[in-house]
Amino acid sequence: MERITLNYTYMSDVISDEAFMQIQPEVEQALRATLEKTGAGRDFLGWVSLPHEIPEALLQDIQQTADALRAKSDVIISIGIGGSYLGARAVIEAVQGPLAPYHEATQVLYAGHNISSWYMQDLLTFLEKKDFSLIVISKSGTTTEPALAFRILRDALEKCYGKEEAGKRIVAITDKAKGALKQLANDEGYKTFIIPDDVGGRFSVLTPVGLLPIACAGISIQEFIKGFRAMASALTAESSLKNNPALAYAAIRTLLYRQGKQIEILVNFEPALHYVSEWWKQLFGESEGKDGKALFPASVDFTTDLHSMGQLIQDGVRNLFETFIIVNKNRHTVTVPHDESNLDTLNYLEGKNLNEINFSAYQGTALAHKDGGAPSMTIELPELTPYYLGQLLYFFEIAVAVSGYLLKVNPFDQPGVEAYKKNMFALLGKPGVEQATHEIHTRLERIQPKHIVTLEK
Numbered sequence: 001m002e003r004i005t006l007n008y009t010y011m012s013d014v015i016s017d018e019a020f021m022q023i024q025p026e027v028e029q030a031l032r033a034t035l036e037k038t039g040a041g042r043d044f045l046g047w048v049s050l051p052h053e054i055p056e057a058l059l060q061d062i063q064q065t066a067d068a069l070r071a072k073s074d075v076i077i078s079i080g081i082g083g084s085y086l087g088a089r090a091v092i093e094a095v096q097g098p099l100a101p102y103h104e105a106t107q108v109l110y111a112g113h114n115i116s117s118w119y120m121q122d123l124l125t126f127l128e129k130k131d132f133s134l135i136v137i138s139k140s141g142t143t144t145e146p147a148l149a150f151r152i153l154r155d156a157l158e159k160c161y162g163k164e165e166a167g168k169r170i171v172a173i174t175d176k177a178k179g180a181l182k183q184l185a186n187d188e189g190y191k192t193f194i195i196p197d198d199v200g201g202r203f204s205v206l207t208p209v210g211l212l213p214i215a216c217a218g219i220s221i222q223e224f225i226k227g228f229r230a231m232a233s234a235l236t237a238e239s240s241l242k243n244n245p246a247l248a249y250a251a252i253r254t255l256l257y258r259q260g261k262q263i264e265i266l267v268n269f270e271p272a273l274h275y276v277s278e279w280w281k282q283l284f285g286e287s288e289g290k291d292g293k294a295l296f297p298a299s300v301d302f303t304t305d306l307h308s309m310g311q312l313i314q315d316g317v318r319n320l321f322e323t324f325i326i327v328n329k330n331r332h333t334v335t336v337p338h339d340e341s342n343l344d345t346l347n348y349l350e351g352k353n354l355n356e357i358n359f360s361a362y363q364g365t366a367l368a369h370k371d372g373g374a375p376s377m378t379i380e381l382p383e384l385t386p387y388y389l390g391q392l393l394y395f396f397e398i399a400v401a402v403s404g405y406l407l408k409v410n411p412f413d414q415p416g417v418e419a420y421k422k423n424m425f426a427l428l429g430k431p432g433v434e435q436a437t438h439e440i441h442t443r444l445e446r447i448q449p450k451h452i453v454t455l456e457k
């Protein structure tokens with residue numbers, strides 16, 4: 001069976017065999033802490049064994065719910081943010097492509113991941129002529145963005161179908177007991193799925209959080225889980241860096257960080273992978289970015305961004321490295337046609353397919369960037385199918401746990417995310433924080449008038 005592989009040939013002058021072997025015991029310890037649930041954040045390690053523990057009855061329930069929503073909807077809106085949004089979008093777009101909304105019979109669209117009137121009004125106008133349903137996802141059940149979007153979209157749904165039918169077009173995915181969404185779902189009798197207590201948002205793609213929207217897009221969740229299972233069996237049984245690509249990836253990025261690299265750029269050459277990078281950024285950024293530490297996880301889409309960020313990566317501050325994701329087997333083949341006039345001088349490419357040209361772009365880029373002092377490694381994915389995406393996502397989940405432990409942080413909490421929320425709630429006058437409201441307005445009044453630069457005419 002094919003699996004994903006890690007190729008770090010272009011790191012060989014910065015990652016010595018000796019350094020690799022030296023870090024082996026640390027990595028083993030980090031893997032053990034993950035598998036035996038003995039490390040920091042141990043209460044949130046439910047995702048480790050999840051691939052082998054999902055009950056078949058739950059999968060059937062998810063599939064039937066998705067089939068029922070698909071049967072009566074042109075559009076299914078998945079409402080959520082962060083870990084309650086990115087995993088599903090990553091998988092759906094990686095399998096169906098970024099233009100999926102234009103060609104799929106049932107469209108999965110997204111809301112609750114911003115607070116934009118413009119976005120919401122566009123969506124509401126679009127829905128006027130569509131049959132639609134809502135999936136609302138929030139682990140805490142109290143996150144502002146999805147709660148606002150749900151209130152607005154539920155209102156539109158109820159006006160369109162009446163309260164009773166609207167209730168049958170809503171599925172809530174949340175905590176088993178706590179949070180406003182759970183209470184609302186109970187009161188209104190919505191179909192509900194539970195997010196396990198021991199699985200944090202950014203690790204929840206294999207719970208109903210990811211599985212229901214993925215099934216609603218018509219993608220096989222059985223295949224997706226099979227990929228997770230295959231990778232879970234393989235990665236958790238192998239503690240040698242030499243034979244375990246997730247451990248090797250965690251070790252290499254750790255060694256580079258210790259050598260002073262500050263930025264890891266995840267690179268794809270396939271637009272369908274854009275949201276895999278977005279998911280990856282949350283996974284690594286939120287898991288590792290604490291206690292004044294961590295590589296900054298950035299991403300680019302090539303060759304697009306070679307024409308905007310390529311210069312900096314080739315030639316800017318040498319504080320970065322790249323991780324390429326390359327797909328071995330392409331879904332489509334588009335061949336360059338003959339053109340008699342050859343004014344664009346592209347006849348030398350006649351008969352070649354775009355995949356070959358794209359692959360040459362990757363090879364040329366990796367070599368040029370290495371020569372310029374930006375080393376890279378490459379994750380090779382056999383194909384963009386639900387099965388291999390399952391493998392890839394589990395690969396990154398194990399890698400971030402090990403990498404986080406190597407960094408000596410708790411990879412499973414995110415206390416820093418609360419700071420902006422506290423300020424926003426205070427500014428908006430949320431009941432219960434009156435003192436904070438008074439204080440923040442006073443602070444802002446003092447800050448605002450100073451240091452403003454404007455044109456006089």
Ligand SMILES: O=P(O)(O)OC[C@H]1O[C@H](O)[C@H](O)[C@@H](O)[C@@H]1O
Pocket residue numbers: 081082083084137138139140141142143146201202286414417
């Ligand atoms: O699922 P929810 O509770 O609504 O949370 C959605 C997201 O927002 C929070 O602020 C956290 O930083 C994320 O880890 C989480 O995935």
